Amino acid sequence: MSIRPLTNAAFGLVIATCLVLLTWTVAPAAYAFDNPDLLPDQPTLIIDLANSLTATQQAALDQDLSDFEAETGWKLRVLTQYDRTPGRAVKEFWGLDNHSVMLVADPRGGNLLSFSVGDDLFELMPRTFWIELQTRFGNQFFVRDNGEDGSILEALGSIKTCLRQGGCLVVPGLPREQWILTLITSVVGGLVFGFAAHPREPGQVFSWQWALIFSPLWGILFIAFGVGPVVTRTSEWLPLARNLAGFALGALVAFLSPMLAASAPET
Numbered sequence: 259m260s261i262r263p264l265t266n267a268a269f270g271l272v273i274a275t276c277l278v279l280l281t282w283t284v285a286p287a288a289y290a291f292d293n294p295d296l297l298p299d300q301p302t303l304i305i306d307l308a309n310s311l312t313a314t315q316q317a318a319l320d321q322d323l324s325d326f327e328a329e330t331g332w333k334l335r336v337l338t339q340y341d342r343t344p345g346r347a348v349k350e351f352w353g354l355d356n357h358s359v360m361l362v363a364d365p366r367g368g369n370l371l372s373f374s375v376g377d378d379l380f381e382l383m384p385r386t387f388w389i390e391l392q393t394r395f396g397n398q399f400f401v402r403d404n405g406e407d408g409s410i411l412e413a414l415g416s417i418k419t420c421l422r423q424g425g426c427l428v429v430p431g432l433p434r435e436q437w438i439l440t441l442i443t444s445v446v447g448g449l450v451f452g453f454a455a456h457p458r459e460p461g462q463v464f465s466w467q468w469a470l471i472f473s474p475l476w477g478i479l480f481i482a483f484g485v486g487p488v489v490t491r492t493s494e495w496l497p498l499a500r501n502l503a504g505f506a507l508g509a510l511v512a513f514l515s516p517m518l519a520a521s522a523p524e525t
Contacts, residue, residue, distance in 0.1 A: 294347035305348065308338035310363055310406040319411070332379075332421050333358040334414060338406070340365065359417060363410055370409050371396030382425030383417075390429045391416060432492045440484050444501040447479030448508025455509070456516050480505050 298305060303323045304316050311319065323334045335352050337344075337360060344351070354360060356376035363370050371392045394400065395413040404412070420426035454472035457465050484501050 293342070293344050294351070296342055296344040297347055297351050303334070303352075304336045305344065306336070306338045307342055307344075308340040308363065308365065308406070310338040310410060311336075312407070315407055315411075319414075323414075326418055330421055331357060334417065335360045336363070336410060336414070337361070338363040338410070361410065361413060361417075363406060365401075365406065368398070369393070369396040370398075370401050370406060371413055383420055384427065387420075387426055387429060394429055394433065428487075428490050430491060432488060432494075432497060436487060436491075437497050440487050440497070441501055441504050443479045444484030445504040445508040447476040447481075447484055448505035448510075449512040450476040450479065451505070452509035452512025452514075456513055 296305075296307060303320050304311070306316055319336070323336075327333055333352070333354070335348070335354070335358065337348060339362070343364075348354070348360065352358070352360070354374070354376070356378040358374075358376045359379060360374040362372045362374065364372070369392055373388050373392065375388060391413055395409045395416075401409050416426075416429050416431070419430055450472055451469060454476070455465050455469040457463055458468070459465075480501075484505065485498065488497050488501060
């Protein structure tokens with residue numbers, strides 16, 4: 259009887275099978291995702307395994323969350339973790355339900371914060387709210403400037419504010435970086451408006467037809483991206499006034515630039 263040599267594919271399959279068997283043999287046993295041994299012995303609303311909060315902060319925050327729950331009925335819980343996590347065991351420990359929010363702070367990922375949100379809260383704060391909350395207070399730059407404790411406390415403060423006022427579509431407050439972005443879009447919107455409205459016929463003072471044609475562009479830049487984020491996040495008038503001034507200045511510059519260029523003496 260002749261023995262046929264192994265083909266490259268068969269040889270590769272044998273090697274892969276051996277590697278899998280070897281991995282099962284030498285790999286350490288995986289830890290269960292449900293680890294109740296890490297739960298505290300005493301009732302608490304905060305499990306700080308990553309030591310993100312000081313003892314004073316933990317005591318004050320525990321009392322604050324307890325008072326908030328008694329006042330509103332909403333459960334807010336905090337879990338910080340690094341290389342250890344109690345996993346699903348916290349659900350039974352805290353009795354998490356549709357009226358609960360669990361903030362999880364884990365510095366191992368690109369963003370410090372994540373949220374386990376009960377279904378009832380999505381009626382008051384949509385999923386986009388929680389995404390914005392995570393990106394605003396959990397990003398590496400905010401954590402670097404304010405610390406992990408500042409990130410946790412600021413996020414909880416926004417949640418409590420929104421729950422007390424019956425819900426939010428966006429996260430309250432207007433960070434400086436976000437306002438600068440709205441100012442830039444307002445100025446660009448003004449430039450588009452000014453160029454579009456510049457007269458193109460003799461004797462014409464204002465080209466309202468072209469301004470109307472380009473209204474979707476400058477309207478989105480100014481109204482949707484320049485005014486909308488400001489009025490939905492803060493009641494302060496100064497950022498809005500600055501954006502209005504930026505739009506007007508951009509429109510004026512774009513409107514007058516062709517006239518000034520045409521009237522400039524040739525050299």
